[in-house]
Amino acid sequence: ADDATGIPTDTTLVFTFDETVYSATGDITIHRSDNGTVVEAIPATSGQVTGSGTATITVNPTVELLTAGAGDTQLLAAGTNYYINIDPGAFQDSLGNAYAGIANTTSLNFTSADPGAPQLLSTTPADDATGIPTDTNIVLVFDEPVYPATGEVTIYRSDDGTVVEAIPVTGGQVTGDGTTTITVNPTVGLFTAGAGDTQLLAAGTSYYVNVTPGAFQDSLGNPYAGITNSTSLNFTSADPGAPLLVSSTPADDATGVAVNTDLVFTFDEPVYPATGEITIHRSEDETVVGTTAVTSWRV
Structure with missing residues (x-):
């Protein structure tokens, strides 16, 4: 109705006449009241x-008009004033x-509704999820379109609160600007399991995620409250099990191998020296030719 307020941004326009009418020639045009900008002109x-x-x-x-948009005159933004024009003759009765x-x-x-501060509906990983692959992106799903403002999405180790990575929301690692779904891509380094390395998203380790209050906001500048604790969004990465040897140099049964060839072992995941030795035997009598501790400088 005229002067209506709190109108949902996905509302259709309904015109009721005193008699039957037919579409003719002309447009129904939606304008922004503040500057007269045409939001959309719809042929009758x-x-x-x-x-x-x-x-x-x-x-x-x-469809685009159903989405709130920040600073975009082509979107029916929440909490904004609009007026409608209809071209004379756009509709006519049966007699013309x-x-x-x-x-x-x-x-x-009318004035569209202000939905208030954005609310976080769901996340990937979900809170308390376990067995999360170390290459998983963090996905935040809101109840309305949001836009990066100022702040960070920060990943912490749950055991000691160490910062694994702080990702600025305005950086290239954060996508989904102007939509309800924000995707955060940790750096390549985070995709690698790491033992005792606080900069790596280690397999089988617990983490929690914080989001700076106001890091995201809606089209009206309403800020997302953020996450500032260690319990609202935490997860445990997957333990892939024992490492497997994928290949070696020299390869098994290789011949003509140069005597100065280094031994190279390729595993299916990153590995770290622990306790033990690499031992070379003569095949004919199993005599030990050489032994190297895995923690020595030679490895």
Whole structure:
């Protein structure tokens, strides 16, 4: 209705006439009240307009109009004032009598609803999830489109609170600006399991995620409250099990191997020296040719 407030951004426009009308020639145009910018001009004969031949005409703005947008005049933003114009003659009755239309800024205007501060609906990984692959992206799903502002998404180790990585929300590792889904891509280094290395997302380790309050905001500048504790979003990465030897140099059964060839062992995941030795035997009698501790400088 004229001067209505709190209108959802996905509301369709409905016009009720005193008699049956038919679509003719002209547009239904949505303007921003603050500057008169045209948000969308919808031809009366288009598929977005239904009800021709009845007394009730329904206008469906495009999908884009259903999404709140920050600083984008092509989106029906939450908490914004709009007015509607209808071209004279855009509708007419069965005798060809034309509807006079609406050509001013005051006859039909409304204010879209402000949904309030963005709310976090779900995350990947989910809170308390276990067995999470170390190459998993962090995905935050909100109840309305959000935009990066100022702050970071920070990954911590749960055991000692060490910062694994602090990711600025305005950096290239954060995508989804202007949508309800924000994806955070930790650095390549985080995709590698690491033992005793606070800069690596180690396998079989517990982590928690914090988001700076105000790091994201909606189209009206309402800030997301953030996550500032160690319990709201925590997870445990997967332990892939014992390392497996994928290949070696020299390869098994290789011949003609140069006497100065280094031994190279390739595993299916990063490995770290622990306790033990690498021993070379003569095949004919199993005599030990050489022994090297895995913690020595030679390894």
